[in-house]
Amino acid sequence: MASNINDSGINKDYPVAGQDNDSQGFRDNFNVIKDNFTAAKTEIETLQNTTAQGVSYTEDSQGNPVSNDFLGLTINGMNMQFNTEAHHPSAGTVNTSQNININNGPHQSVVVGADVTLNLTAWTTTNDKTNKVRIYVKTADTTRTITFSSNNGSGTIKTSTNWPTNNATASITPKDNAEDPDRVFVFEFFSFDQGATVWSDYIGQYD
Numbered sequence: 001m002a003s004n005i006n007d008s009g010i011n012k013d014y015p016v017a018g019q020d021n022d023s024q025g026f027r028d029n030f031n032v033i034k035d036n037f038t039a040a041k042t043e044i045e046t047l048q049n050t051t052a053q054g055v056s057y058t059e060d061s062q063g064n065p066v067s068n069d070f071l072g073l074t075i076n077g078m079n080m081q082f083n084t085e086a087h088h089p090s091a092g093t094v095n096t097s098q099n100i101n102i103n104n105g106p107h108q109s110v111v112v113g114a115d116v117t118l119n120l121t122a123w124t125t126t127n128d129k130t131n132k133v134r135i136y137v138k139t140a141d142t143t144r145t146i147t148f149s150s151n152n153g154s155g156t157i158k159t160s161t162n163w164p165t166n167n168a169t170a171s172i173t174p175k176d177n178a179e180d181p182d183r184v185f186v187f188e189f190f191s192f193d194q195g196a197t198v199w200s201d202y203i204g205q206y207d
Contacts, residue, residue, distance in 0.1 A: 004039040006032055072126065093140055102131045109136040109184075112172075117147040120155070123195035132190035134203070138183065143173040148187070150195045157189075160201045168200070175207050183207050 009032040015021035050073075086105030090098075094110055097117040102124075110118065123131050137146055148157055148168045157168040164170050175183035186203035 003043060005036050005043070006039075009035075100133065100135060102133055106132060107134050107136070109138070111138045111140055112144050112146065113140055115145045115147075117149055119152055120148065120150045120189055120191075120195060120198060121152070123151070123191055125194055128192075130190055130192040131195075132188065134186060134188045137170075137172055137185045137187065139172050139174050141174065143171055146170050146172060146185075148189070148200065150189075150191070150198045155191070155195045155198055157198045157200055160199075163200065163202045170202070 010029050011025060014025045014029060085107055087107040087109065088104035089108075090110045092111070093113040094116055095112075095114045097119065099119045099121045100108055100110075102120065102122045118135065118137075120133065146169065148170075149155070150157055159165075159168060170185065170187070172185045173183070184206045186206065188201045188203055189198050191198045
């Protein structure tokens, strides 16, 4: 948008040295300055309220941006190129049931060492918004049963027709042995009602 700041309305040569200067020249310059402050305030507030910017903007030690909270703004008409999505790996082998925090990103991986429940949590609480997460599961030793839940069991998980069982569980088996746990099982979940109903799909098994 074009700025309303008047960068040429001030007489930079006023007052003139060595002569009696009419006070009207001072008033004219101050009026332009005041109008420019008003215009700048309006334009800055517009930028604060409508542009992608963050309450949690952070930089690294070199001053480069690291993260920026877009404040939930809707972005329309954008052509995206060369973008990535965050991946959140589990910290070591998971031997007890744990939460899958949606806030950790759209791609999360888990290595399990026991039969566990993976509970999907931290769904958005904003109406008319959808969360989606893809979970990559491996086992390092033997066949394990994974049970998925939402909101500590208060949500309903609806599985697609290609889901490996008739409920929200899945058995995963390592490819060869404990020394070669390369097989990955991929599941995808999304919800547009804060996790009350979760639609799930079994993406497949990858060796």
